[in-house]
Amino acid sequence: MLYGKTIVLGVSGGIAAYKAVELLRLLTKARAEVHVVMTKNAREFVTPLTFQTLSHHPVHTEMFDLNQEQEIGHISLADRADLFLVAPATANLIGKLANGLADDLLSTSLMATKAPVLLCPAMNTNMYENVHYQRNHRLLVADGYHLLEPISGDLACGWQGAGKLPDPQQIFAEACRLLAPADLTGVRLLITAGPTREELDPVRYLSNYSSGKMGYAIARVAAARGAAVTLISGPVALSAPAGVKTLQVTSALEMQSVLNENYAEVDVVIMAAAVADYRPAHKAEQKIKKNTSEFSLSLERNPDLLAELGQRKTGQILVGFAAETENLVANATTKLKNKNLDLIVANDITAEGAGFGSETNLVKLLFADGRQEELPLLSKDEVAAQLLNRIVLLLKK
Numbered sequence: 001m002l003y004g005k006t007i008v009l010g011v012s013g014g015i016a017a018y019k020a021v022e023l024l025r026l027l028t029k030a031r032a033e034v035h036v037v038m039t040k041n042a043r044e045f046v047t048p049l050t051f052q053t054l055s056h057h058p059v060h061t062e063m064f065d066l067n068q069e070q071e072i073g074h075i076s077l078a079d080r081a082d083l084f085l086v087a088p089a090t091a092n093l094i095g096k097l098a099n100g101l102a103d104d105l106l107s108t109s110l111m112a113t114k115a116p117v118l119l120c121p122a123m124n125t126n127m128y129e130n131v132h133y134q135r136n137h138r139l140l141v142a143d144g145y146h147l148l149e150p151i152s153g154d155l156a157c158g159w160q161g162a163g164k165l166p167d168p169q170q171i172f173a174e175a176c177r178l179l180a181p182a183d184l185t186g187v188r189l190l191i192t193a194g195p196t197r198e199e200l201d202p203v204r205y206l207s208n209y210s211s212g213k214m215g216y217a218i219a220r221v222a223a224a225r226g227a228a229v230t231l232i233s234g235p236v237a238l239s240a241p242a243g244v245k246t247l248q249v250t251s252a253l254e255m256q257s258v259l260n261e262n263y264a265e266v267d268v269v270i271m272a273a274a275v276a277d278y279r280p281a282h283k284a285e286q287k288i289k290k291n292t293s294e295f296s297l298s299l300e301r302n303p304d305l306l307a308e309l310g311q312r313k314t315g316q317i318l319v320g321f322a323a324e325t326e327n328l329v330a331n332a333t334t335k336l337k338n339k340n341l342d343l344i345v346a347n348d349i350t351a352e353g354a355g356f357g358s359e360t361n362l363v364k365l366l367f368a369d370g371r372q373e374e375l376p377l378l379s380k381d382e383v384a385a386q387l388l389n390r391i392v393l394l395l396k397k
C-alpha cells in the first residue's frame, strides 16, 4: 500500500519518541521510503542512529549542516514527501505550526511542504487540555492538517488521562488511509480470515495452519481505501485492524452464523478463511483418556459456507480463495463454478513464499467470465491491493 511512497517522519521531543521507532519499522516493512527529521529535544530520548539504521537513510537534524543541506535540504525534503507525518508532536511543535513559526529543521520543513500532514500529538494531560494548546489544535484542523487524537491512559509523567500517543499500528493505518485512493468509499465488505477450530474435547481441536495474515491484510487495505469493513476472524495471533469491525469466532458453525447475520447488508464478501470441512461427530465432555488400543475419530461434514452464500446471492460480489497443492487452476475453477463466485484467488500453497503463515503470497486470479491473471510474488498487503483493484472494476460493471 505504501510501496514507492516517500514519507517524512518528524520526531519531536517527548517520551513517546520511542514509539516512533516501531512506527518507522512498520512504514519501511510496507516498503515506503522514509526520511526522518528529529528535533534537538527528540534526540534526548532516542538516538538518531536508531532511526538511521532502520530507515537506511541519514537522519536530518540540523538546519545549517552543510552536508545535510547539500544532500537533501529542508525544502527538498518537504517537496519529496507524499506524506509528512509527525509522531510524537509536542505542544511546542503544534504551537509553532499553528502560529506560522519555523525555527528549526522540522518546523521549517513542515512550513515548506505541500504534502498532506498527519500530526500525532502526545503530551501530559493538563498540557493537552490547556486552553492555548486546544486553540492551536483547532486552528490546525481548520487549516487542513490531519490530527490523530491522542488516547487516554497512564501517562509517563504519572498522570492518567488524554495525551497518550496512539499505538504505532493505528498511526500506520491512518497514514495508509491518507495515502490510499478512496475508491471503496461507501462499499460494505465482509471478510473472513484465519482458521476455524473444531473441538474434540475440552483440550483438543482440529484445525489448520492459517495465520489470518491474508484476510487481515485485505481488511486493513480495504479500510484504508474507505470501505466499511466487517472482519470475521477465526482464532489468530493478530491484533484487530484499526477502523475495522472485527468479530471473533471459533468454529465453522459459528462463522456460518455470523456470516448469515451480516450477508444481506454487504456489497462484497471475501472468504480468505480456511474453514474446516469436517468436525468431530461428537465432542467429548471430558478429556479423552489414552489407552493401549487404537483410537479412531468419527467426523461429520461442516456446511460449505461460501457455496451457501453463492446459492442465495442477491447482487453481492462473492470472492473465494482456493488453497491447492495440485492442479491449481482446474481445482480452483471447479470451486469458482460450484460456489457461484465472481472471482477466486488460487494459491498454490506448495510454492515458496505462498500460502499459510508467510508474509507473501503467489496467486492467480480466476474470474467467472473465464479471464485469468497471474500475479508475481507479492507481500500480502500488495496482493490485497491488487485484489481490491479488480473488485473496484467488478463493482463498476
Ligand code: PMT
Pocket: 193, 194, 209, 210, 211, 212, 213, 214, 215, 252, 271, 272, 273, 274, 275, 276, 277, 302, 303, 304, 305, 306, 307, 319, 320, 321, 322, 323, 324, 335, 347, 349, 355, 356, 357, 358
Ligand atoms: O491465513 P494465512 O496464513 O495468511 O494463509 C492464507 C490462506 C492460504 C489461508 C488463504 O490465502 C486461503 O487460501 N484461504 C482459503 C483456504 C481454503 O479453505 O481453501 P478451500 O479450497 O478449502 O476453500 C475454498 C473456499 O471455500 C474458501 O474461500 C473457503 O473460505 C471456503 N470454504 C471452504 C470450506 C467450507 N466448509 N466453507 C467455505 O466457505
